[in-house]
Amino acid sequence: MVIDDLTEIADKERAARKRYTIRCCMAAGCMSSNSKGVKEALEDAVNQAGLQQMVEVRGVGCMKLCCQGPLVQIDSATAGATFALESNEVGPLYQKVTPEDANSLVSTLKGGQTPVQRGDPRHPFFSAQLSIVLANSGFIDPERIESYITAEGYQALHDVLRELTPKDLIERIIKSGLRGRGGAGYPTGLKWATVGKAASQQKYVICNADEGDPGAFMDRSVLESDPHSVLEGMAIAAYAVGANQGFIYVRAEYPLAIARLHAAIKQAKKYGLLGSGIFESPFNFNIDLRIGAGAFVCGEETALMASVEGKRGTPRPRPPFPAESGLYNSPTLINNVETFANVAPIVRKGAEWFAGIGTEKSKGTKVFALAGKITNTGLIEVPMGTALRKIVEEMGGGAPDGGKIKAVQTGGPSGGCIPAEELDTPVDYDSLTKLGSIMGSGGMIVMDETTKMVDVARFFMEFCMDESCGKCVPCRAGTAQMHQLLNKILAGNATTRDLQKLEELCYMVKNTSLCGLGQTAPNPVLSTLRFFRKEYTDLLMPDAFGPRPNAVNGTGHAAAGRNLAPTEGVPSSGK
Amino acid sequence: MAAKTLTIDGKQISADECATILEAAADAGITIPTLCHLEGVYDVGACRLCLVEVTGISKLLPACTTKVAEGMEIRTDTERLIRYRRMTLELLLAERNHVCAVCVANGHCELQTLAFNQGVDHVRYEYCFPKWEVDNSHALFGMDHNRCLLCTRCVRVCWHIEGAGTKNVSGRGAKARIISDLNQPWGTSDTCTKCGKCVMACPTGALFYKGSTNSEMERDRDKLEFIVTAREKKQWIA
């Protein structure tokens, strides 16, 4: 494969483009509402109307407004244009389409009418988005590599192999300011540089697609909608750090993503875009899939590597960091799906372009999975620094049925709840951390007035307790005790002292646990305590004897809990 | 090998560059409490009792797995560390059923000793009172899961020194437990060589020699060191 072959494939695709493209969402959300049936019915309808020459029915990835699925959109093309990426080409959007609607939808192409509910593609939900990672999502056919190549796919890999040394490439990623999208926000370029510097014959690149955070489905959508962008990002990263083998660790709960990745890897190999001598250079790179088996802790990088090695997914202390000694004790680069998906666009459009988007310390865009008590649920990609209010009120359309938003949860079980008063906060790594939450991988759950915050805290604590690997004491036994205390509070059997005990345990588990799971497990409790303390104290039993003396037998350690909170500072990130 | 100079609790010391903080401290006569650590097998950093503070690093570091570095300033005895150690021990005591009065290891138990030394005179957390069984199927040894701390020392000696791999951990979180082979009664294990190293390694009364009763269970820990030295250094020092 050389660059001319890429161009040829793209040209052929463009030439084959028909006058109309009916895009039908074939991502997991819409598939669960029978979008497959819709697509088949549309194909039949096109055939029946004798429009095969004029109309292509294309299965595409997530079209973002998942709550209104199955979604169908009809574009008319200006001859020769690449894709309907330019908004003036994007046609009407149809929502909640059923197979029975197919005939009337196709009839609109000949001036007919359809009763199907129309969506508004100019609603802020769409217009306020800025797509980098999701640029192809909803437009290209994720099951055909040709479709990706037509959208400039694998150009970046070619250019990198031809024109850049690994050093220059890393320099470019550093300059772009890209930070990891998996939670902690570590600068991606620096991570690459560390792995690149490690002296070893054998290095690995791992894509973390475990996405265990309940309430998040961004990585899933990227994998289902544009799998090649992740493969290309991984290949570029492998060239930068000098690795020849990659792994994608996907959770077993995502069968469609797994199937699409399998297909994508096969196609890329067929075209010589993975394998040996890529683009006739000396660079070799292969990717294998590893399927997770239902353990949240396996998103933690050392646990993930243990799992890839076929072991129990228990984390180990760092250092040594994976960049020095990771998978099979070799230097290993591990990045999140979305991080990798940002790489090819940065290479194509330049570090300056990317660094021009977002805020001073958080560059680029972030994909969020907007869900919970909100009118428009789905996928959104916005520039870093967008105000939360804009996301939930303008784009998300606020709480449904006139409800009132109470809080927004980000970062899942490692994050916290941001109260409605703080909705003007810009979403970037540092602002969210300051509020005791974290950016996390991008789950954003909106809660309304009916949601009880102590119950939410217990929900997350139960999650962490179930998902604790059981290796270290503070997390294994501490989450169980905290869960027990939360139960006691919710049952109305707790006193002020129980609340103190809970708070003290939170800081202890946070500071002493081995891995990020335990270290962040108390965050939901701490953040709800910070903003919704009254909900806790309202549940406490009145102290019949007034505040009891804390010290027992004068040993002093019970007393320590009293003046604990101020000295320990606010929760910080550390996923 | 190059030496590193560092301070522990204000004391200037020098240590081998591949030493852990725990080893360096021990050489300098400073004791750091440990539980999952066992001479001769690899460390896992799981019990978190040996956490220390290092100036300039915001996270607490386990002494057993952290290597020394030049100029490190380490503290092992701050108020916070002492408080956390107590809490860790309290959590352990509340987690399963540690009733010293009826325990074979009473008086020879590391958990008991640690709790005593750290001044844990009562447990503020609610006891979980789980119902774990006692496996008495083995001809020579017994296992009482009620007293297990999941320190995995037995698993590690079985794997690392004996090389049999009879013991491992099943499940996860609070439901984790030590198993023999396919989670079968120990006595029916096809792989157990009856070497007894796991019993020697156990810090509490969870693993015991059959026939030992209340407070009788003393450990022959020197044996373990003897075997490790013999196997690794080819030196037989009885």
Added chain:
Amino acid sequence: MIATLFNAKHDRLPKILEHASGDKRFKILEAHMKKHQFRQDALIEVLHKAQELFGYLEDDLLLFIACKLKLPASRVYGVATFYHFFTLKPNGRHTCVVCLGTACYVKGAAKILAAVEERTKVKAGETTPDNELSLLTARCIGACGIAPAVVYDGTVTPRQTPETALDHLKGWIGHGD
């Protein structure tokens, strides 16, 4: 270290191997292991395949895998029980998985679960006595956009309520009463 495994005091392994030689599924499983060159680090892949073939992982099956990959049985058991995806007990004829991820939870998944538990008289994680239905829960299936979601026999179904869920289960339960 593995040699001792073959001194099977209880003759368990030879029996399993003999039994396996007559079962096509074991052949497929072995072929799968061969594809991975019987590498020990392929254990999780092999367990996935085994569960796909047999529906669940019973002890004999685990012992077979341990023997073929030359791994300690305790290690295989430890791995199989660490991951929630693997089940050591057979499931009922039908499965109903209620998603308890955050998005589904705030939209009332707990109420759905409670209703189903009440109707089927089994708790989450259990199977009805007549073996018709296994009631399971999941920690987010990534279908938050269409919450609350329930998976009936592998089919993700959007926007459920206690009523729709009970409706769905009607045909599967209650033959006994």
